[in-house]
Amino acid sequence: METKKRLGFVSNYLLLIILGSLFALPFLYTIYTSFVTMQDVNKLSGFSNLTFQNYKLFFTNDAYNVPQWLINTVIMTALVILGNLIINPMAAFALAKLDFRGKKIVFWIVLGSMMVPYHMILIPVYVNVAQLGWLNSFAGLTVPFLYQSLYIFMLRQFFVTVPGEFIEAARLDGLTKMGAFWRIVYPLAKSSLITMSILAFAGTWNSYLIPSTLVSDPERYVLVVGLNSVKDAFFENTPLIMAGVVLTTLPILIFFFIFQKQYIEGISSSGVKG
Template identity: 85%
Template sequence: MKTKKGLALTGNYVLLIVLGVLFALPFLYTLYTSLVTMQDVNHLAGFSKWTLANYKLFFTNDAYNVPQWLWNTVAMTAIVIVGNLIINPMAGFALAKLDFAGKKWIYWIVVATMMVPYQMILIPVYVNVAHLGWLNSVLGLTIPFLYQSLYIFMLRQFFISIPGEFIEAARLDGLTKMGAFWRIVYPLARSSLITMSILAFSGTWNSYLIPSTFTSDPTKYVLVVGLNSVKDMFFENTPLIMAGVVLATLPILVFFFIFQKQYIEGVSSSGVKG
């Protein structure tokens, strides 16, 4: 019996390793191609032929302005994540634990907006951003996205699972509702908040539609938009394009690997109650 279980466990590990390698192959190919010259593309080149020239070109050529694009992306992503870490939990807590007029209507509005593709409201948002004078600015790329209906719903589902006795005990100890939220409830949602942060990070960092629509000044581009302009200029320079793909992808992979345990916990603990 133990032998059968051992063989089954070994088989599962082998299957997971094979699947992991298969899923990693596209990124490994991209990374390899970014380290070789154009002559060695689609050929197996030795370590001696690998070079960082493509990455160096990105950061040293003023025509690309990658450092500025990278800074714009970091600033946009950081502001959006911080806003989501503040606004979404507060809204989710209110919908889960507080009683106020119109609560059910607001909840169903949040659910309904989850079903609307953002492309459908892009023009009204663009018009509002233009009227406010936020085009080609970090405000236009961040303020409309400081909250997300999906994350409000996800956090509401988690907060429902928290016993009301925790909040009542905190109130008896002299905390206000906001004090109970920030000091008792908010720390309990750590896994869900990290899950939300990973999703918000990947969605914002890789965002192309909004930044390309709201910005026309090359100095205001984010990394994805800027690298896409490089692709248009050097479409046939595959190693250079692949270096740009690695620059855009690597931060997301690093962020995920750091918080992968909390991400899995957050996915398993969110949205299980209605």
């Protein structure tokens, strides 16, 4: 019986390793290709033939300002994540623990907005941003996205599971409702907040539709939009294109690997109770 368990354990891990390798192959190919010259594409080259020339070209060529695009992306992503870490938990806590008139209606509006594809409201968003004078600005790229209905719902499902006695005990100690939220309830949602941050980071860092619609000034491009313009100019330069793919993908992978444990905990604790 013990032998069967060990064989099952080993076979499961072997299967996971094989599947993981298959899923990793395309990205490994992308990384490899980004370090070779055009002549060595789709060929196996030695380490002596690998080069950083493609990445160097991105950061030194005056035809495209990759360093500025990278800074723009970092600022936009940081502001969006910060806003979501403040606004979404407050809204979720109100829907989970506070009693107010119209609470159910607001909750159903949140659920309903999750079912509307963003493409359907892109034109109204563009019109509003243009009327506010926020085109080609960080305000236009961040303010409309400082909250997300999906994350409000996800956090609300977690806050529902927090015992009300915690809040009542905090109130007895002299804290206000907001004080109880920030000092007691908010820290309990660490895993869910990290899960939300990872999703928000990936969605914002790789966002193309919104920045390409609201920004036309090349100096205000974010990385994905800027690299897409490079792709149009160097479509046949496969190693250069692959270097751009690595630049846009690697930060997300690093962010995920750092917080993967909390991400898994957040997924398992959010949305299972309501």
